[in-house]
Amino acid sequence: MKYQFPENFWWGSAASGPQTEGAADVDGRKPSIWDYWYEIEPGRFFNGVGPKNTSNFYYQYKEDIALMKETGHNSFRTSIQWSRLIPDGIGEVNPKAVEFYNNVIDEMLKQGVEPFMNLYHFDMPLSMQEKGGFESREVIEAYVTFAETCFKLFGDRVKYWFTFNEPIVPVEAGYLYDMHYPNVVDFKRAAQVAFGTTLAHAKAVKAYHALNLDGKIGIILNLTPSYPRSQNPADLRAAHIADLFFNRSFLDPVTRGEFPSDLVEILRERDFLPNYEPEDLEIIKENTVDILGVNYYQPRRVKAKENMPHPDAPFMPEHLFDNYEMPFRKMNPYRGWEIYEQAIYDIAINLRDNYGNIPFFISENGMGVEGEERYRNSDGFIEDTYRIEFIESHLKWLHKAIAEGANCHGYHLWTFMDCWSWANAYKNRYGFVEVNLDENYKRTVKASGKWFKTLTSQNGF
Template sequence: MTYKFPENFWWGSAASGPQTEGAADVDGRKPSIWDHWYDIEPGRFFNDVGPTNTSNFYYQYKEDIALMKQTGHNSFRTSIQWSRLIPDGIGEVNPKAVDFYNRVIDEMLANNVEPFMNLYHFDMPMSMQENGGFESREVVDAYATFAKTCFELFGDRVKHWFTFNEPIVPVEAGYLYDMHYPNVVDFKRATQVAYHTTLAHALAVKEFHALEIPEGQIGIILNLTPSYPRSQNPADLKAAHIADLIFNRSFLDPVTKGEFPADLVEIIREHDALPEYTEEDLAIIKNNIIDILGVNYYQPRRVKAKEYAAHPDAPFMPEHLFDNYEMPYRKMNPYRGWEIFERAIYDIAINLRDNYDNIPFFISENGMGVEGESRYRNADGMIEDTYRIDFIKSHLKWLHKAIEEGSNCHGYHLWTFMDCWSWANAYKNRYGLVEVDLDNDFKRTVKASGHWYKELSENNGFED
């Protein structure tokens, strides 16, 4: 069967500044929370590998962008590091950073690769974290100034902008589950960070629209994890609804509809965790909705009704309202510990069609991390990652079905272009279309999936 996609479909990949640029302490960049955390607790990082060098994109960007063209990219998303552009978070703009990002953007355009630029990928400048991070209204305003600065500097060439990547993740990882710095476990502080992140996003949208950039679009990247109930029992259905409210709709509704779900607000009120807010701020959120949505999809969330009550003295967590559920015989990526469930990408698309005014969206991340890929190297030195090709195809089939049924999808970006450093796993799991050899001067080698991706892009689809 032939799977053809709409004309001008965006084929490309996504990455982030902190995970690829390296050069963490050169040309005026100052520490983010990751640099600071690694300095004080390197043992919290996989194999003690920190964010200093990552994939060396800062020095090899020309080679990398040529490889993007070679692997069929017509678009690519990365991020501008706040700690590089405005090293103190507020105040002086770093001219060396402006020069670097200008060179990257110009090189992409010269190779017919459309730049998609994200402003925040978990990388709070340490100076801003010391001022309270997104618990602080001052930091919210500082972020809005950073966003406006980026639009003014680069908006003449960058038309697709995104305020945050997966904003729920710093809330969960940094303020609930002790997975990221600042290692807070406090539901009320988490709701304040989530609310202020939404407000910071809306202020950036307001700044962007005020500039009236021709053909410009601004959006946000959300990791949407459909919540599937164990059964159709009302208790399981309610558990799935609550998980969906907390982990999906907490950001999806305010950025697309301008309002937080009323039943989510009620849950937060019941647990005495309402954030500090003003009516003026709520109006800003209401009046500054997005033009386009990026959807990151990796795995579903499966839940069931609580079997045992939480300990009365335990700090409140979302999981006090539902249990996670492991479906028997689920298909797994054993290296990442994630379920592979391709149909969810269709369910997300149909949900956006039916419940969110068929908002324009694209798949902004989807991918498969595999450990020890060198065992698949052929005699020519290329990694034969046919499993990645199969993974992409199986998701694209469901995405194609959704588009055929009227879903307003404009593209597919794989995570990621080249192997990169990750927050929890360093370089253990590789995701790239292009191999990065850390032991050989960051040598790049296109994998089998990279060659196939070029065919996918050139044919605007595939046969299977």
């Protein structure tokens, strides 16, 4: 069967500034929480590899953008690092950073690659974290100033803006599960950070629309459909609660302008509601997104609780449901994630039916594989046929959703080239392009990158 995609479909990939640029202490950039955490606890990082050099995009961006064109990209998302553009979080703009981002944007446009620009990819400037991160009003306002600065500097050429990538991740990882700095385990503070992030997002949307620029603004959410173990009412309720916490906590306010009432009720019962001003809710209500980016990697499978949590344990969302391991599930063993392609269809149909068929695109999807060099062929490039199969099998389900009226405008793989990741350094490789750290960051297009060129030139497969 031939899978043809709509005209002007966005084909490309996604990355982030902190994971690719490197040059962490160069040209006026100041530390983010990652630089600081690595400095104080290097043992928390895989193989002790920190965020300093990553993939060297700061120096090799011209070569990389040429490779984007060569691999058939018509669009690419990255992020502007707050700690590079406004090194103190507030105050002076760094001219070296303006020059770098201008060069990147101009080079992309020259090569026919539409820049999609995200403003926050887990990379809180250290100076802002010291003021309380998104628990702090001052930091929320500083973020809005940063966003507005970006719109004014680059908004004449960048037509697609995103306020946050996966805003729930800093909430979960930084304030609940002790996976990211600041390693707080406190549900009430997590709820405050989530609210502060939502407010910062809405204020940035408002600022963007006030400038009357010719473009669209949205947010990137990682949506993980919650599937119940069975149709038993207790399992269905567990799946509903997981969906409230991990999907609808951000999806509803950014698209509908309000928080789900069931979620508010759960928080109110336990005295976890964040502090806010009445006008905050008005700002969130009135400033919804133009477009939604959807990151999809894996489903969430849940069942009703089997044992009650200890009464003195800090509250977690999992106190209300249990995770469920479905028998015979298909796995990516390197990441420990289930591969379930149909979920991409389920997400699209949910957006169609319950969220006004909002325009969206798949902003990340991909598979990380450890030890990819064992697939190197005699021509010297990596034969990652597993990645091609992974993409194709997801695109088939996405194609079905589009055929049934879902308003999907594109597909971006995570990621363009192998990059550093927050906890795994370079253990799992995700890119269309191999980055050889031992050979001066040498770039080599993998089989998937060559295949992607064919896919995008035919707008289907």
